[in-house]
Structure formats: C-alpha cells, structure tokens
Amino acid sequence: MNNHTDQVIIKEVLAGNTAAYTALVNRYRNMVFTLAYNIILNREDAEEVAQDIFVKAFNALRSFKEQSAFSTWLYRIVVNTALNKKKLRRFTTVDIGEQITSEEQENVYSLLQQHISRDQKKYIQLAMNALRDDGRICMTMFYLNELPVNEIHELTEISVANIKVILHRGRKHLYDQLHGLLKTEIKNLI
Amino acid sequence: MRMQEDKKLKELLIKHAMEETSADFTNTVMQRIQSAAAAKAYAKPLLKQKLPKTLIVVFILVCIVLIVLSIFMQDAQLPFLFSVKLTAKYFSQIISFLIAFWVIMLINQLWNKKKVQTL
Numbered sequence: 654m655n656n657h658t659d660q661v662i663i664k665e666v667l668a669g670n671t672a673a674y675t676a677l678v679n680r681y682r683n684m685v686f687t688l689a690y691n692i693i694l695n696r697e698d699a700e701e702v703a704q705d706i707f708v709k710a711f712n713a714l715r716s717f718k719e720q721s722a723f724s725t726w727l728y729r730i731v732v733n734t735a736l737n738k739k740k741l742r743r744f745t746t747v748d749i750g751e752q753i754t755s756e757e758q759e760n761v762y763s764l765l766q767q768h769i770s771r772d773q774k775k776y777i778q779l780a781m782n783a784l785r786d787d788g789r790i791c792m793t794m795f796y797l798n799e800l801p802v803n804e805i806h807e808l809t810e811i812s813v814a815n816i817k818v819i820l821h822r823g824r825k826h827l828y829d830q831l832h833g834l835l836k837t838e839i840k841n842l843i
Numbered sequence: 844m845r846m847q848e849d850k851k852l853k854e855l856l857i858k859h860a861m862e863e864t865s866a867d868f869t870n871t872v873m874q875r876i877q878s879a880a881a882a883k884a885y886a887k888p889l890l891k892q893k894l895p896k897t898l899i900v901v902f903i904l905v906c907i908v909l910i911v912l913s914i915f916m917q918d919a920q921l922p923f924l925f926s927v928k929l930t931a932k933y934f935s936q937i938i939s940f941l942i943a944f945w946v947i948m949l950i951n952q953l954w955n956k957k958k959v960q961t962l
Binding site for chain 2: 683792
C-alpha cells in the first residue's frame with residue numbers, strides 16, 4: 654500500500670478500507686507537520702493541528718475531486734487550519750516594490766556551505782525561525798512541500814511576483830541569519 | 844548556476860529543516876478516525892431521514908383535501924353537540940404555556956448551535 658499512488662489509496666479508503674489511510678498519513682505527516690509548525694511556531698500546537706488536519710481530510714475525502722493533487726488539497730486544509738489556530742484570516746504581507754540588486758544575487762548555497770560545518774540542523778532551524786512569517790512559509794512550501802509558485806499563490810493569495818521576491822529575500826535572509834548566528838557562536842567560543 | 848544553487852539549498856533544507864512528528868502520530872490519528880467512525884455507526888438517527896418530509900407532505904395533502912371538501916360541502920349540522928365553554932383563565936394559561944415553550948425552545952436551539960461552533 655505504501656507504494657501506491659495517492660489516488661489508488663484514496664479509492665481504497667472511500668471503498669471502506671479505513672486502514673489504507675495510514676499510508677497517506679505516513680506519507681504526508683512530516684510535510685504537514687513542518688508546514689503547520691512554520692505557520693504556528695509551536696511544536697505542541699502544530700502536532701495537534703496536524704492531527705486535526707488528517708482527521709478533517711479523512712472526513713472530507715469524498716469532496717476531494719482529483720482536479721488538483723491530493724497534496725495541494727491537503728496543504729490547503731493545513732493553511733486554513735493553521736491560520737485559524739493562529740487566529741489569522743490570511744497571510745499578511747508587505748508590498749515589495751524594490752528591485753533585486755545584482756549584489757543580492759550571490760551564490761547563497763556556497764556561502765552556506767562555507768559557513769556551516771557543524772550543527773547544521775540547529776543553525777538552519779534557528780535561521781528559519783528568525784525569518785519573517787511570509788518568507789518562512791513560502792520557503793517551506795517551495796523547498797520542503799515542493800509546491801510550484803502558482804500553487805503557493807493559490808494557497809496564500811500572495812501574488813506570483815511577490816512570492817518570487819519573498820523567496821529570493823528568504824534565501825538571502827536565511828544566509829544572513831546563518832551568518833549572524835555563526836558569528837555569535839564563534840564569539841561565544843572565544 | 845541558479846538552478847544548481849536552488850537544488851542544493853532544497854537538499855539542505857529537506858535534510859535539516861524538515862520537522863518530524865512524534866513517533867505515535869499515525870496511531871493517534873488512526874485511533875481518532877476509527878473512534879469517530881464507530882461513534883457515527885452507532886448513532887442512528889431517532890427519526891428516519893424521510894419521515895419528517897413524509898409527515899409534512901401528508902399534512903399539506905390533508906389540508907388541501909379539507910379545503911377542497913369545504914368548498915363543495917354545504918352547511919350541515921353536526922349529529923352531535925360539540926361545545927366547550929372555556930373561561931378566560933384557560934386562554935391565559937394556554938398563551939403562557941406557548942410563550943414559555945417557544946422561549947425555552949429558542950434558548951435550547953441557540954445553546955446547541957453555540958456548542959457545535961465551539962467543538
């Protein structure tokens with residue numbers, strides 16, 4: 654069952670095989686939890702919300718029309734439930750009018766590699782948490798949930814152009830945060 | 844170059860920024876689903892779904908038949924005397940009962956609605 658496509662599993666579940674839903678939960682639990690956590694920023698609440706999301710998705714499975722991917726449909730439930738938990742109606746964004754300068758188009762990854770040699774997980778998690786809400790959520794959706802920009806636009810109602818800028822800034826801020834964290838760490842060691 | 848950088852950043856984030864649920868996450872979700880399904884299976888409705896609709900349709904039909912009959916029937920005297928003399932006290936009691944009944948009904952409905960919303 655674990656190798657079956659989402660559609661096959663959904664058909665099984667709708668045919669009455671409730672246990673088949675386990676495969677979907679196992680497949681998406683970390684991604685759902687990661688997205689919920691990056692919206693709520695509290696592990697206990699995010700875990701509770703992630704459980705609620707899977708129960709909601711199970712109860713609403715008949716309404717899933719297969720016009721979009723199951724993951725997109727599921728992430729929509731995640732966004733709505735997590736925002737509701739955070740008592741927000743929608744994402745708040747600041748209009749980004751400024752142009753991306755060539756200076757900003759540096760190779761972020763090579764800098765990351767250069768600066769992070771140990772405790773990568775700790776630094777990256779700290780840096781992610783330090784990002785602005787919209788940057789952190791868009792980065793999570795784009796890199797971790799592997800959603801294309803147009804689907805992120807559908808889920809967040811942020812314009813495609815803004816998402817691209819937010820992602821670019823997110824990458825840069827992630828690097829800045831890591832750079833700052835590492836400098837502090839080095840100072841502490843000295 | 845940019846694509847390559849993006850790919851590497853993605854790998855790095857998947858490796859280090861992906862959060863993990865607790866070990867018993869799936870079991871908890873499945874237990875919740877199964878207990879909800881079990882509760883649903885045992886909670887049979889007190890009235891069959893079609894019964895209220897059937898009652899309304901029958902009531903409307905009877906009303907129509909009586910109205911039609913009343914047009915065609917001539918004034919006729921009933922074979923028995925049907926007269927009940929009620930004092931004003933009875934009427935005030937009936938009105939009080941109806942008011943109390945609908946007030947309690949309304950409060951009950953609002954209370955139930957509130958309870959459902961908070962669940």
